[in-house]
Structure formats: structure tokens, C-alpha cells
Amino acid sequence: MKIIKSLSIGIITLSSFAYSCGGGGTQSTDSGTTTPPAPAATQAKVSLEDKYKDDPIFITGSAKAKEIGCTACHMVERKIVGPSYADVAAKYENTPENVELLTTHVINGNVGNWGEVPMPAHPHLAKEDVEAVVKYVLLLKK
Numbered sequence: 001m002k003i004i005k006s007l008s009i010g011i012i013t014l015s016s017f018a019y020s021c022g023g024g025g026t027q028s029t030d031s032g033t034t035t036p037p038a039p040a041a042t043q044a045k046v047s048l049e050d051k052y053k054d055d056p057i058f059i060t061g062s063a064k065a066k067e068i069g070c071t072a073c074h075m076v077e078r079k080i081v082g083p084s085y086a087d088v089a090a091k092y093e094n095t096p097e098n099v100e101l102l103t104t105h106v107i108n109g110n111v112g113n114w115g116e117v118p119m120p121a122h123p124h125l126a127k128e129d130v131e132a133v134v135k136y137v138l139l140l141k142k
């Protein structure tokens with residue numbers, strides 16, 4: 001009787017030890033899978049094109065940008081002759097005032113905001129077309 005009692009205490013002690021150990025094990029496995037960095041890694045992989053591709057402003061603007069020739073000097077996420085659209089979007093808040101300002105810069109040409117290389121004037125373009133592209137550019141925030 002005495003032996004059985006001490007044996008059962010031993011089992012209880014052992015099982016509670018195993019439990020706490022198992023609990024700790026589960027926890028450390030959780031933090032071991034590094035759950036927080038996972039979404040960040042996914043985000044980095046999603047291009048701005050993927051992020052905004054269903055937005056009507058994106059659809060209209062990206063098509064217009066090709067049509068009126070902005071893509072010759074601008075890419076979405078890489079600087080070529082002009083700054084990337086993503087850099088422009090990071091610099092300017094998406095407000096009606098900035099849409100107006102940047103539309104004027106595109107139509108009249110501009111230099112000095114991004115370096116020594118000037119953007120030529122585009123006086124032949126319709127203001128609505130340029131505006132559609134500028135709205136799309138300012139949408140492209142990361």
C-alpha cells in the first residue's frame with residue numbers, strides 16, 4: 001500500500017513535469033518558427049504591381065503611362081532615366097494638390113527634384129491623360 005502510494009505520487013510528479021516540459025517545448029517551437037518575420041518576407045516578395053493590380057486607378061494609369069510614353073524613362077520600382085514611380089510615391093503625399101503640381105511638372109518639364117537630368121516638357125499631352133498617370137504614380141506606396 002505504501003509502495004503504491006509513493007509510486008502514484010511519482011507518476012503525478014512525472015506527468016506534471018512532462019506536461020510543463022511539453023508546454024515549454026510547444027512554446028519554444030512557436031517562437032522558433034519565427035512567425036513575425038514571415039509576413040514581412042511575403043510582403044517583400046509582392047511587387048507593387050501585384051499589390052495594386054486590381055485598383056481601377058492602377059489599371060487606367062499603367063495603360064496610359066505606356067500609351068503616352070512615360071515608360072521610356074520611368075519604371076515602377078527601378079530608377080532608369082527618371083525616378084521610379086515608387087520613389088515619387090514615397091516622396092509626395094497622395095493629395096489633389098500634389099496631383100496638380102506633378103501634372104504641371106510633367107507637362108512643362110522639370111529638373112532639380114531628382115538630380116541633374118531634366119524631364120522634358122510634354123506640351124502635346126492632354127492634361128487628363130497626364131493626371132491619370134500621376135494619380136497612378138502616387139498610388140504606388142509600399
Ligand code: HEC
Pocket residue numbers: 065068069070071072073074081082083088102105106110111112113114115116117118119120122125130133134137
Ligand atoms: C525623357 C525621359 C522622361 C520621360 C519620357 C518622362 N519622364 Fe518623368 N521624369 C524624368 C526625369 C529625368 C525626372 C526627374 C526630374 C527632376 O529631377 O525634377 C522625372 C520626374 C518625374 C516626376 C516627379 C516630378 C517631381 O517634380 O518630383 C513625375 C511624377 C514624372 N516624372 C512623371 C512622368 C510621366 C507621367 C510621364 C509620361 C507623360 C513622364 N514622367 C515621362 C524623365 C522622363
